Amino acid sequence: MADKKKYIIANWKMNMTLDESVLFVDRINKEVVSPKDIEIVICPTFLPLTQMAKKIDQKKFKLGAQNFYHADHGTYTGEVSAFQLKDFVQYGLVGHSDRRQKFSESDQDIARKMAAAVRVGIKPVLCVGEDLLQRQDGLTNIILHDQVSAALAMLTAEDISSILIAYEPIWAISNGDGHGEDAGPDMVKKAVLTIRKTVGELYGKKAESSLKVLYGGSSNPDNALGYMNITGVDGLLVGGASLNYKSFADIINKATKS
Numbered sequence: 001m002a003d004k005k006k007y008i009i010a011n012w013k014m015n016m017t018l019d020e021s022v023l024f025v026d027r028i029n030k031e032v033v034s035p036k037d038i039e040i041v042i043c044p045t046f047l048p049l050t051q052m053a054k055k056i057d058q059k060k061f062k063l064g065a066q067n068f069y070h071a072d073h074g075t076y077t078g079e080v081s082a083f084q085l086k087d088f089v090q091y092g093l094v095g096h097s098d099r100r101q102k103f104s105e106s107d108q109d110i111a112r113k114m115a116a117a118v119r120v121g122i123k124p125v126l127c128v129g130e131d132l133l134q135r136q137d138g139l140t141n142i143i144l145h146d147q148v149s150a151a152l153a154m155l156t157a158e159d160i161s162s163i164l165i166a167y168e169p170i171w172a173i174s175n176g177d178g179h180g181e182d183a184g185p186d187m188v189k190k191a192v193l194t195i196r197k198t199v200g201e202l203y204g205k206k207a208e209s210s211l212k213v214l215y216g217g218s219s220n221p222d223n224a225l226g227y228m229n230i231t232g233v234d235g236l237l238v239g240g241a242s243l244n245y246k247s248f249a250d251i252i253n254k255a256t257k258s
């Protein structure tokens with residue numbers, strides 16, 4: 001039977017102090033009823049990860065890293081490896097547009113991170129998406145095809161069941177408040193289909209149907225269910241709206257009741 005599990009993943013980006021993160025955990029533990037068939041993942045900065053891993057109700061929540069390095073250890077000043085993180089996180093974001101654009105992350109960096117995560121047992125959440133000019137020029141499908149193919153270059157067909165892909169149109173990502181440009185349901189449906197087809201072409205039908213695809217970009221309590229109900233969408237990657245425990249809990253509780 002097809003896996004019906006849905007995913008709601010919080011990407012806190014560079015927000016929240018250690019104290020704020022721990023307080024959030026206390027509050028969200030109380031606010032959220034045990035989600036059925038929904039995997040809730042919080043990706044804080046590295047700073048509070050170990051504390052959060054101790055405090056969080058592991059039956060309700062999982063943790064994720066926003067970034068990591070592909071080598072296990074060595075002379076890489078300032079980096080933290082997937083290998084070092086694997087005891088604290090179950091998920092890891094890879095290739096978020098912030099990293100591609102602001103930190104010049106290349107296709108090769110991204111492919112290496114995907115492979116490193118799978119190797120150590122972290123589920124990578126690959127972020128792909130076009131910018132506004134690319135959409136206006138009709139290049140969305142090509143961009144998605146190229147980003148997906150490049151990122152998966154070091155993976156096998158079996159590995160695909162251990163990864164997730166998030167479609168995040170860059171122009172729809174909010175400035176941090178969860179309210180930005182709305183990507184229409186048709187756009188999201190088409191993009192998600194392109195992502196699935198690309199994986200199908202590369203790895204076959206079985207890999208295509210096991211693939212989990214999320215949507216990310218200005219999702220909030222008002223539009224979350226709408227996005228989650230789009231054909232082919234298995235969940236959400238939530239930025240701004242995940243920083244407030246009430247709005248994040250609202251998204252989770254709405255999805256749980258639907």
Ligand code: PGA
Nearest residue numbers: 173174217218238239240
């Ligand atoms: P947003 O961010 O929900 O604030 O638009 C999403 C993301 O960048 O992952």
